[in-house]
Amino acid sequence: xxxxxxxxxxxxxxxxxxxxxxxxxxxxxxxxxxxxxxxxxxxxxxxxxxxxxxxxxxxxxxxxxxxxxxxxxxxxxxxxxxxxxxxxxxx
Amino acid sequence: xxxxxxxxxxxxxxxxxxxxxxxxxxxxxxxxxxxxxxxxxxxxxxxxxxxxxxxxxxxxxxxxxxxxxxxxxxxxxxxxxxxxxxxxxxxxxxxxxxxxxxxxxxxxxxxxxxxxxxxxxxxxxxxxxxxxxxxxxxxxxxxxxxxxxxxxxxxxxxxxxxxxxxxxxxxxxxxxxxxxx
Numbered sequence: 001x002x003x004x005x006x007x008x009x010x011x012x013x014x015x016x017x018x019x020x021x022x023x024x025x026x027x028x029x030x031x032x033x034x035x036x037x038x039x040x041x042x043x044x045x046x047x048x049x050x051x052x053x054x055x056x057x058x059x060x061x062x063x064x065x066x067x068x069x070x071x072x073x074x075x076x077x078x079x080x081x082x083x084x085x086x087x088x089x090x091x
Numbered sequence: 092x093x094x095x096x097x098x099x100x101x102x103x104x105x106x107x108x109x110x111x112x113x114x115x116x117x118x119x120x121x122x123x124x125x126x127x128x129x130x131x132x133x134x135x136x137x138x139x140x141x142x143x144x145x146x147x148x149x150x151x152x153x154x155x156x157x158x159x160x161x162x163x164x165x166x167x168x169x170x171x172x173x174x175x176x177x178x179x180x181x182x183x184x185x186x187x188x189x190x191x192x193x194x195x196x197x198x199x200x201x202x203x204x205x206x207x208x209x210x211x212x213x214x215x216x217x218x219x220x221x222x223x224x225x226x227x228x229x230x231x232x233x234x235x236x237x238x239x240x241x242x243x244x245x246x247x248x249x250x251x252x253x254x255x256x257x258x259x260x261x262x263x264x265x266x267x268x269x270x271x272x
Binding site for chain 2: 063075
């Protein structure tokens, strides 16, 4: 269990949130031109690294807004939280 | 079909805690972002929708609760049909935002007394330490795994909104928890 700071509501327990997987995966501009392998790569393949990862989270039991989190998956330390559409902090 | 007799909730008293069903009461869900939406909603309701997160505004018997950056709940006994029609014609029909009557979707339970936050803390991970010292604050959280909206409208006086289908279960849990006070 850990605390996540929702950019809209503030600090809340993790149980109020749902994880939405890896962030910043860009949808291909021309999906019809992709091979099956490239499309499968876009749909299913995720880095799933042990360490600092960029993730999407949803405050499902609060404001119901999506936002981005930079989280270390090895110890659940959250390095930054930022809104959708914003660029990740540089440090 | 909607069962108007559900949930069966009767007033209960516990040490320093009073539980009461506050129904029927009108509840509206307002969603919008534009400046026109804010202006029209404010003019029709005679209340400014609070832009600050986790806050509320109350004028007379109508309260507006912040739910998200573009969503509010407005509730009160003085919400008349004319007011709802005005919101519908001046906001919904002009596509400035959405207005939904959620009176039958949410059940309002009023909790008052010194032990309100003792009971709420038993089933919620939310930190009530600051919340209980401030009036007109709102939080959407989980209480005994059930989604609730809590409006602290006066010190030790909380309006709790719960979805109708979960209301009886939560009511039984609140009573069970209160019996150990």
